[in-house]
Amino acid sequence: xxxxxxxxxxxxxxxxxxxxxxxxxxxxxxxxxxxxxxxxxxxxxxxxxxxxxxxxxxxxxxxxxxxxxxxxxxxxxxxxxxxxxxxxxxxxxxxxxxxxxxxxxxxxxxxxxxxxxxxxxxxxxxxxxxxxxxxxxxxxxxxxxxxxxxxxxxxxxxxxxxxxxxxxxxxxxxxxxxxxxxxxxxxxxxxxxxxxxxxxxxxxxxxxxxxxxxxxxxxxxxxxxxxxxxxxxxxxxxxxxxxxxxxxxxxxxxxxxxxxxxxxxxxxxxxxxxxxxxxxxxxxxxxxxxxxxxxxx
Numbered sequence: 001x002x003x004x005x006x007x008x009x010x011x012x013x014x015x016x017x018x019x020x021x022x023x024x025x026x027x028x029x030x031x032x033x034x035x036x037x038x039x040x041x042x043x044x045x046x047x048x049x050x051x052x053x054x055x056x057x058x059x060x061x062x063x064x065x066x067x068x069x070x071x072x073x074x075x076x077x078x079x080x081x082x083x084x085x086x087x088x089x090x091x092x093x094x095x096x097x098x099x100x101x102x103x104x105x106x107x108x109x110x111x112x113x114x115x116x117x118x119x120x121x122x123x124x125x126x127x128x129x130x131x132x133x134x135x136x137x138x139x140x141x142x143x144x145x146x147x148x149x150x151x152x153x154x155x156x157x158x159x160x161x162x163x164x165x166x167x168x169x170x171x172x173x174x175x176x177x178x179x180x181x182x183x184x185x186x187x188x189x190x191x192x193x194x195x196x197x198x199x200x201x202x203x204x205x206x207x208x209x210x211x212x213x214x215x216x217x218x219x220x221x222x223x224x225x226x227x228x229x230x231x232x233x234x235x236x237x238x239x240x241x242x243x244x245x246x247x248x249x250x251x252x253x254x255x256x257x258x259x260x261x262x263x264x265x266x267x268x269x270x271x272x273x274x275x276x277x278x279x280x281x282x283x284x285x286x287x288x289x290x291x292x293x294x295x296x297x
Contacts (some may be wrong), residue, residue: 041296052140061117080278093262095123096215100255164242176203184276211269222248
């Protein structure tokens with residue numbers, strides 16, 4: 001999972017909402033119970049959070065923000081379809097600097113400014129009340145996760161840390177040991193090196209993230225230069241920690257030159273990975289879907 005300051009980049013690899021739906025088979029396995037799916041867990045988390053807030057004397061409405069349904073292009077892209085991926089990358093590259101030019105395209109949830117009733121509740125609070133409300137909310141988020149998901153968290157940061165580690169373990173454990181994916185990732189790396197790109201780790205998971213990580217790093221450099229309270233140089237990445245990238249403030253005109261170079265890199269990446277992605281992405285979605293169901297995300 002690649003995380004920008006306020007944007008989760010792997011949300012672009014959206015899971016269940018982009019999955020295809022087939023017809024019912026005569027001897028199909030029984031449908032999962034509502035509580036075992038990501039959506040079902042999210043409903044339970046919201047209900048537990050609302051109950052906790054009520055006990056603390058605050059009003060909170062259990063609310064699950066609906067996801068935008070995936071288009072056919074989205075579904076094909078998630079399957080690694082070359083034409084669908086090329087169409088996307090010709091406009092958005094890896095989805096990094098494009099967010100400064102096409103912000104609406106990266107809003108993966110179907111939510112207007114007034115859709116969540118809790119926004120109105122919070123807007124009516126004074127500054128002191130808001131501080132108390134947020135403190136209670138943090139505590140209730142932890143309480144709900146521990147109750148519904150059976151975790152032992154102490155903070156909201158613990159939740160995202162646990163989710164990241166579970167995703168990392170599952171992806172590396174299943175995808176990096178897949179012989180077909182290893183062979184295809186190695187061929188992709190050789191191709192990119194031939195085009196002059198720097199390639200370190202050639203495992204399947206690393207190759208799937210190489211381009212996006214590179215351009216998030218380029219964006220992060222600009223973001224750090226704009227901020228006085230973070231180091232100009234990013235600290236060494238830790239494999240078991242969520243990587244944080246600080247997005248700069250850029251106008252669309254300022255972002256366009258960066259996006260043009262990013263698009264060139266994204267198309268080269270696709271050409272080298274045209275056999276890799278159709279094999280990798282469906283398997284990755286299956287793994288991520290399991291983690292999402294586990295954490296109600």
